[in-house]
Amino acid sequence: MSVLTPARTSGRTASAQENFSAWANRHRKWLFAAPAMIFVGVLIIFPLAWTLYLSLTDSQGSVRAASDFVGLENYLTVLTDTERFWPAVGRTLSFTFVALACEIILGMGIALLLWRPFRGEKWVRVAILLPLVATPVAVGMMWRLIFDPNIGFANQVLGLVGIPPQPWLSGQDSALPTTIFMDVWQWTPMVVLILLAGLTSLSDEPDEAARMDGASAVQRFFYVTLPLMMPTVIVAILLRGIDALKTFDILYATKGKGGGSFHEVETLNVYAYGLSFDYNQYGLSSAVLILFFMIIIGSMWLLTMRKKAVSK
Amino acid sequence: MTLLTEPQAPARRRPQVARRKKPLRSRAYKTFRVVALIAVVLFLIAPLFWMLLASFKTNVDIYDAGKSFLFTPTGENYANVLQRNNYFVFIFNSFWVAFVSTALSLVLGVPAAYAMSRFTMHRSALVVLMARVIPGVSLLVPWYYVFSNLKMVGGFEVLILSHMFVALPLIVYIMMSYFDSLPLELEESAQVDGLTPIGAFRRITLPLSVAGMATAGILSFIFSWNNFMFALVLSGSKTKTLPVAIFDFVSYASIDWGGLMAAATVVTIPIMIIALFTQKYIVSGMTAGATKG
Numbered sequence: 016m017s018v019l020t021p022a023r024t025s026g027r028t029a030s031a032q033e034n035f036s037a038w039a040n041r042h043r044k045w046l047f048a049a050p051a052m053i054f055v056g057v058l059i060i061f062p063l064a065w066t067l068y069l070s071l072t073d074s075q076g077s078v079r080a081a082s083d084f085v086g087l088e089n090y091l092t093v094l095t096d097t098e099r100f101w102p103a104v105g106r107t108l109s110f111t112f113v114a115l116a117c118e119i120i121l122g123m124g125i126a127l128l129l130w131r132p133f134r135g136e137k138w139v140r141v142a143i144l145l146p147l148v149a150t151p152v153a154v155g156m157m158w159r160l161i162f163d164p165n166i167g168f169a170n171q172v173l174g175l176v177g178i179p180p181q182p183w184l185s186g187q188d189s190a191l192p193t194t195i196f197m198d199v200w201q202w203t204p205m206v207v208l209i210l211l212a213g214l215t216s217l218s219d220e221p222d223e224a225a226r227m228d229g230a231s232a233v234q235r236f237f238y239v240t241l242p243l244m245m246p247t248v249i250v251a252i253l254l255r256g257i258d259a260l261k262t263f264d265i266l267y268a269t270k271g272k273g274g275g276s277f278h279e280v281e282t283l284n285v286y287a288y289g290l291s292f293d294y295n296q297y298g299l300s301s302a303v304l305i306l307f308f309m310i311i312i313g314s315m316w317l318l319t320m321r322k323k324a325v326s327k
Numbered sequence: 328m329t330l331l332t333e334p335q336a337p338a339r340r341r342p343q344v345a346r347r348k349k350p351l352r353s354r355a356y357k358t359f360r361v362v363a364l365i366a367v368v369l370f371l372i373a374p375l376f377w378m379l380l381a382s383f384k385t386n387v388d389i390y391d392a393g394k395s396f397l398f399t400p401t402g403e404n405y406a407n408v409l410q411r412n413n414y415f416v417f418i419f420n421s422f423w424v425a426f427v428s429t430a431l432s433l434v435l436g437v438p439a440a441y442a443m444s445r446f447t448m449h450r451s452a453l454v455v456l457m458a459r460v461i462p463g464v465s466l467l468v469p470w471y472y473v474f475s476n477l478k479m480v481g482g483f484e485v486l487i488l489s490h491m492f493v494a495l496p497l498i499v500y501i502m503m504s505y506f507d508s509l510p511l512e513l514e515e516s517a518q519v520d521g522l523t524p525i526g527a528f529r530r531i532t533l534p535l536s537v538a539g540m541a542t543a544g545i546l547s548f549i550f551s552w553n554n555f556m557f558a559l560v561l562s563g564s565k566t567k568t569l570p571v572a573i574f575d576f577v578s579y580a581s582i583d584w585g586g587l588m589a590a591a592t593v594v595t596i597p598i599m600i601i602a603l604f605t606q607k608y609i610v611s612g613m614t615a616g617a618t619k620g
Contacts, residue, residue: 040523044446051439051495055455058492062469063461069468079472125367128360135364140610141603142368145375148602148609150553152570153591156577157378160584166390168377200374205613212614232356250617261462264555268574287464292560297468304465311460 070301082298089302099278099286100303104310106191106274107282111259114198118255119248121199122206127236129207130214143204151201155268158197159184184269190279197265202258206251213247214240249322253315260311263288283307375595382588389584404589412586414593417572421594424483424558424568425551428490429544432498435491437540440502441528445511452503458496463556466492471560481563489557494547501546501615505539506532542612545605552598569594 039046070089074082093100129139146154161168162183170180183193221243225235241248263284266274272293274281281289287307290300381389383400408414443452474485509532517527555570562571573590576583602609 036523036525040525043525043528044442044448047438047442048448048451051435051499052451052454054435054491055458055495058466058470058488059454059458059461062466065469065472066465079476124363128363128367133360133364139364139368140606142371144602144606144609145599146371147613148549148553148595148598149375150555150570150573150591150594150598152553152555152573153378153594156573156587156591157374159577159582160381160389160588161374161377166392166584168395171392171395200371204371208610208613209617212610212617247617254617257460263463264553264570268555284462284464287462288556291464291468301465301468304462307462308465311462315460 066301066304068301069297070305072298074297074301075299076295085298089298090306092299093302093306099281102278103281103283103286106280107260107284107307107310110191110195110198110262110280110282111256113192114195114202114259115252115256117195117199118203118206119252121203122210122251123244123248125203125207126210126214129211143207146201147204147208149201151264152268154197154201155265158193158265159269162193187277187279190270190275194262194266194269194280197269198259198262201265202255206255209251209254210244210247213244217243245325246322249318249325253318253322256314256318257311260284260314283310378588378591378595381584382592384585386583386585404585405593407583407586408589408593412572412576412590414569414572414590417567417569418593418597420483420562420566421552421568421570422597424486424490424566425548427483428487428494428551429547431487432491432494432547433540433544436495436498436543437502437533437536438528440499441506441532443499444503444506452499455496455499458492459500467557467560474561480561481566483566485561486558486566486568489561490551490554493550493554493557497547497550498543501543501612502536502539504615505536505542509535538608541605542608542615545601545608546612549598549602549609 069082071084071086072082073085073088074080125143129136160166164170164180164182164185167183169183173180182189184190217240221239222235225239230238261284262282266280266282266285267288270280273289274285283303284307287300287303290296290303380396382404383402384394384398385401385403388394388398439455442448443455470485470489471480474480479485513531513535514524514527517531518524522530553570554568555574558568558571559574562568567575573587573594576587576590
């Protein structure tokens with residue numbers, strides 16, 4: 016303030032620039048935050064409101080075509096649709112749940128392996144980084160070749176062990192588990208990195224104390240390390256879970272429109288995308304999206320509550 | 328205390344048998360650890376290696392199980408992909424979109440993250456972070472409508488805007504946790520020395536945040552490079568990015584596996600090279616805010 020007062024009292028002599036600088040400094044909180052917030056706000060709030068509106072209309076064909084207000088009819092159609100919608104909900108949840116469970120368990124195991132320094136650590140870290148940054152669509156194509164029933168490497172390996180070839184992505188029951196496997200391959204590294212950061216920030220003392228008391232390594236992990244790691248584990252679940260619910264790239268890249276000819280891998284995101292851009296059913300797809308959004312927010316809210324409980 | 332406890336120490340270590348067993352068990356653990364680590368590395372690297380191998384094979388060799396590892400490498404797939412399919416254009420498009428959207432997001436996001444961190448604007452931060460949660464499809468329909476009315480679909484501007492939507496929340500998220508960890512004292516003493524608050528931000532905080540901005544920038548570049556869904560809807564024939572180009576590769580009748588693998592390699596190699604040189608930053612960005620509790 017002491018810097019500002021002389022500029023103000025000298026009135027006209029103060030240049031416009033100084034006035035502006037004083038004004039900017041006083042309002043820097045909003046000056047700094049506003050551009051980003053307006054950008055995100057305009058690009059979110061407007062489309063979200065629009066989606067909400069579309070979900071109450073029978074808009075289809077072209078977004079520009081006239082549409083009628085139909086109330087909650089779309090929601091009724093969607094919620095009673097046991098052919099596409101509910102199976103898609105089931106697939107979304109089982110994809111997310113199984114992938115997350117595998118990623119957290121494997122991720123914790125790998126993080127524990129990497130916890131203490133060892134020779135060649137650098138190379139293992141590089142190996143962990145590569146799947147993480149690889150383009151998901153390219154990864155999907157890579158797995159398509161590896162899991163190809165006739166020429167794929169996966170069946171060649173199985174053949175060596177004497178297991179008959181599997182249909183993998185082209186099987187009606189095996190497609191979803193195969194895509195879960197791809198997700199686990201690509202994103203376990205991210206869980207490893209997060210959990211490893213958590214492990215490194217732990218103090219050694221509780222672990223040492225338990226060792227002194229004669230606790231075995233397994234006991235020390237379950238009774239000392241794991242409870243201390245719970246907040247980090249929940250962050251990992253939260254960050255990974257949001258993305259897993261919204262998985263699109265590898266599913267669309269490996270199975271194409273509608274999640275395959277029998278909708279084997281059609282999750283909510285793939286279903287909504289298909290309704291919007293492959294079939295132009297905007298009203299219906301908007302209702303699906305609003306429900307999908309509520310599922311995401313709901314599960315995030317549950318996890319945040321859980322995290323607060325654990326941190327206390 | 329030390330004098331008192333030391334004579335007692337041997338008494339506490341009485342179970343001698345258990346002690347003798349320990350080296351053996353730890354050697355077993357060491358072996359297990361080495362084997363497990365090798366398995367992990369193989370699991371993560373083998374698929375990528377397979378993709379790389381296939382990209383150097385002719386389609387006849389790809390169909391021949393006997394030539395899994397022993398084959399005469401050919402560069403034909405790459406020549407096809409790069410020349411005939413114009414991948415240089417797509418590489419440039421991907422690079423340009425990722426670069427501009429990252430740069431603009433840094434310009435918007437860094438000051439915003441600073442304000443949100445220093446003035447603890449949690450609710451505002453939540454608005455920006457919401458962008459990470461919303462399913463992209465729910466934004467695409469309205470965007471598509473508006474931008475096609477403005478005749479902007481197929482141009483770089485829309486693509487950059489949509490990618491900023493991915494980059495900005497990421498940058499705000501990473502930079503907020505970075506500014507949170509930066510001590511206030513430096514700025515305060517700079518203000519005592521006569522700098523305005525904005526001056527202190529520009530001359531003190533920003534230079535100290537280069538590492539944080541590098542982290543945020545690299546991650547947002549990678550995410551933009553890898554983004555598929557927005558480009559699938561909003562890009563045109565002239566602005567097609569690499570992920571969309573690969574996706575289009577398979578929509579023809581029969582799959583040219585060699586070419587497809589070469590294309591997949593062309594997309595992933597640049598980003599992997601960047602990742603190798605900036606490993607430290609990527610790790611710190613991926614784990615930002617994870618251990619704060």
